[in-house]
Amino acid sequence: MTRDPDWEADLRRYDMRRPFLKEQSIWAIWVYRWGRRIEARPAGLSRKIANLFYWLAFRLVETVFGISLPRTARIGPGLRIWHFGNIFLHGDVVIGAGCTLRQGVTIGNRREGGPVPVLGDNVELGAYAQVLGAVHLGDGCKVGAMSVVLDDVPPGATAVGAPARVIARTSAGSLASASSELLQKDMT
Numbered sequence: 001m002t003r004d005p006d007w008e009a010d011l012r013r014y015d016m017r018r019p020f021l022k023e024q025s026i027w028a029i030w031v032y033r034w035g036r037r038i039e040a041r042p043a044g045l046s047r048k049i050a051n052l053f054y055w056l057a058f059r060l061v062e063t064v065f066g067i068s069l070p071r072t073a074r075i076g077p078g079l080r081i082w083h084f085g086n087i088f089l090h091g092d093v094v095i096g097a098g099c100t101l102r103q104g105v106t107i108g109n110r111r112e113g114g115p116v117p118v119l120g121d122n123v124e125l126g127a128y129a130q131v132l133g134a135v136h137l138g139d140g141c142k143v144g145a146m147s148v149v150l151d152d153v154p155p156g157a158t159a160v161g162a163p164a165r166v167i168a169r170t171s172a173g174s175l176a177s178a179s180s181e182l183l184q185k186d187m188t
């Protein structure tokens with residue numbers, strides 16, 4: 001069987017014995033990676049038959065677990081999805097390596113035919129986060145549960161609320177704002 005380093009990285013994020021018996025989301029990720037591998041095969045009868053089985057598996061996982069990861073989306077290695085249900089990605093989204101999604105997450109357009117988000121590496125989305133439109137989520141940023149992201153989020157920042165606002169940046173950024181608060185206190 002062909003090695004798939006992206007899938008191997010996904011599996012490492014499910015750091016447990018027998019994840020297929022415990023985590024519904026791993027089925028969805030497996031089907032997604034399998035679909036990508038099928039697309040990379042040379043055209044021919046074997047790819048046509050595989051595509052038929054892929055399509056059935058995709059619809060089954062989408063319907064039973066409520067996780068829709070279209071194989072046209074580009075998802076980096078090491079994806080982790082906590083829980084399942086109502087997780088929908090637009091087919092054009094781009095997601096970096098080591099990202100984390102949760103139940104209820106949508107990553108898609110703001111209106112039919114509109115542009116879709118691009119996520120950097122190690123981005124973490126809380127439960128029911130909605131990321132919509134031509135937004136870029138920087139590396140290592142976090143989005144709070146139930147937040148609606150309509151604007152870019154800088155690397156390392158945390159965004160919460162609807163519409164989402166940035167509350168914190170990288171540790172360097174947090175230190176900078178903490179020291180400026182102290183300075184202001186000294187001056188009053």
Ligand SMILES: CC(C)(COP(=O)(O)OP(=O)(O)OC[C@H]1O[C@@H](n2cnc3c(N)ncnc32)[C@H](O)[C@@H]1OP(=O)(O)O)[C@@H](O)C(=O)NCCC(=O)NCCS
Binds near residue numbers: 126147161167168
């Ligand atoms: C966004 C998040 C990562 C922030 O965590 P944190 O950095 O520890 O931040 P804090 O808890 O100190 O909160 C900072 C501020 O943001 C607010 N906040 C935190 N999460 C929020 C959310 N999801 N929506 C709106 N406001 C939120 C807090 O009330 C606080 O506001 P305040 O400063 O006015 O008091 C975290 O709250 C979150 O939502 N994680 C997702 C976890 C999840 O989905 N769990 C479900 C598991 S199935």
Ligand SMILES: CC(=O)OC[C@H](N)C(=O)O
Binds near residue numbers: 082102
């Ligand atoms: C429902 C819950 O709190 O799940 C916890 C899990 N570790 C997560 O990060 O999603």
